[in-house]
Amino acid sequence: MAEYDYDLFVIGAGSGGTRASRVAAAYGAKVAVAEEYRIGGTCVIRGCVPKKLLVYGAHFAEDLKDARRFGWNVPECDFDWAVLRDNVLADVDRLNGLYTQTLHNNGVETFIERATVTGPHEVTLASGKTISAKYILIASGAHPHVPDFPGSELGITSNEVFHLDTLPKRVLIAGGGYIANEFAGIFNEFGSHVTMVNRTDVILRGYDHSMRDRLLQISLMKGIDFRFHAEFNSIEQNADGSFKVSLTKHEPFDVDCVVFATGRVPNTKGLGLEEVGVQIDSKGAVQVDADNKSSVDSIYAVGDVTNRVQLTPVAIREGQAFADTIFGGKPHQVDYNCIPSAVFSHPPLAAVGMTESEARNKLGSVAVYTADFRAMKNVLADRNERALYKMVCDGMTGKVVGLHMIGPDAPEIMQAAAVAVKAGLTKDAFDQTVALHPTMSEELVLMK
Missing domain, CATH: 3.30.390.30 (FAD/NAD-linked reductase, C-terminal dimerisation domain)
Known part of the structure; x- marks a missing residue:
């Protein structure tokens, strides 16, 4: 009898976990994946894919106006948020089905429930079932960070944006990174009044200063407001359902929706990793070496849960390198030099x-x-x-x-x-x- 139930058990069926699973299975490994939400992960379900579809939708606002200069007799057009939202969510359902089918076609067994690590070679499902595996791969991704202050629970994150019932007339977006700037452009093009709130006066930290300055200039020209050097004091709900936002160094103002885009936190809490000896850093990320191995020899990690480079293509590369190295007899490491990136702003x-x-x-x-x-x-x-x-x-x-x-x-x-x-x-x-x-x-x- 086999020593373990599986050669590989993966926690998380996002971009990195899915790639590692199917490649390992193709090499002949017996593989299982546990996913507590939906197959496909953040990028496919509530991240870059549906967001890019919203970006495409937002571009039509300017394209329709520009078309008149090119001779097209375009009438005044109304925008129906519900139509775009439902079509985007339908495409997410389609992709979820394709990712699920891909795992099935490669012989990967899936468990749609939460799994925790209860030993160097053991995971326990939410249903109580205990499973053993020679290797465990943590690919649980990350989740949006929500700052802690009075009323912060009244805001939403990028996860919930895709499910809004109606398009808010006034939107506050907290943060200055790529997610904040992307949703600022989307909501602005849809006709919402957008106010961006940032703790510093720098947007898109890490990008070249000339590009940051140009985007800020164009965003201001498009009507996006900015509140720099601002910290949240509180958010209170008004009688009409809107929100009164109080910031440091700025006058209070009312909005209809607050979106937090203030970074992402690795999903390690409650997974049982530290209990079995896996080292977690101060930001909650799994610490791994160049071969994606944690401080426990049988436990590896790839993708956003390691907080190295939080990009989908990087997670995919890491999942591929892990499977090739451990199961394919083709050891190699991911080269993090010269990784291209994009911000789908306007x-x-x-x-x-x-x-x-x-x-x-x-x-x-x-x-x-x-x-x-x-x-x-x-x-x-x-x-x-x-x-x-x-x-x-x-x-x-x-x-x-x-x-x-x-x-x-x-x-x-x-x-x-x-x-x-x-x-x-x-x-x-x-x-x-x-x-x-x-x-x-x-x-x-x-x-x-």
Whole structure:
């Protein structure tokens, strides 16, 4: 008889857990997954996928207006939030079914219930069933952080945005990161009055200062309000159902919805990890080595629960590397250098490599090239919104060490450009490439 019930038991069926499960099973391992919510995880169910669909929906607000400048007799159009919401949720159901089917097709057994770790080789399901496994993989993801102050329970997070009954007329979004800026753009385009509240005066910390400043400028121009250097004192519900928000250093004001986008916390609480010897850091993340192994030899972790790089493609890479290394006989580690990222704000922003400040601190000698222009479509649409591209190069070798863009379709352009940066190409290699005209992406090879 087998020593364990399973070769691998995975807690969490998000992007990293699903990839690790199906790849391990394809190598011949006996695999089971426990998921307490829905197969697919945050990205598919209540994160990047449904959010991107809302972004697409929001873009029509400007596209319909711009169409008139291109000769289309577009009438005044009303927006029906319920139609978009229900269609997005229906697509989430479709994807949930596909992810579930993928696990089934690969012979992975699924348990739709919570699982906790009760030993180095043991998990216990919410139903009380105890299961043994040679390896346990923690892929439980993360959840939105909600600050603690009087009335904070009256707010919602990105999880609940997709289920709003009606579109709020006045929205407060707390935070300055990518989730906050994305939902600010979405609600603003849908016609809500948006106020962003941030503890500092910096949005999108970690991105290049030129891109941050440009997004702030455009957001202000679009009518988004900002309250900087603000901490929450309290939220109180008014008689009409709206909320009175009290902040430090600012006058109180009323809104119809408060959305917290103040970071994400690894899902380790109550999993029993510390009880079996798994080391958890001060932020609640599982501490792992380069091979995703925790302080307990039989327990591994991938994805947001490790709080390394909270991006879906990174979780997928980590799940793949884990399965290849442990079950496939092809050991390798994830390379975290030059990971491209995007913010699906209005307009979107994308980046790969070092910011200008990081490059100056690390390299000393730096050459910076920029393109500041108005896209052709915006010119004819009479939309005064400029795109900005920045290339950061090693001043000694000409190697491109960072590329940053804000403007229409910036993330779509960045994916291909990131290959060049990852490959270590030089500014000269870009210069020698013939421009593809007329496109926005040609600015990449024309920067001065």
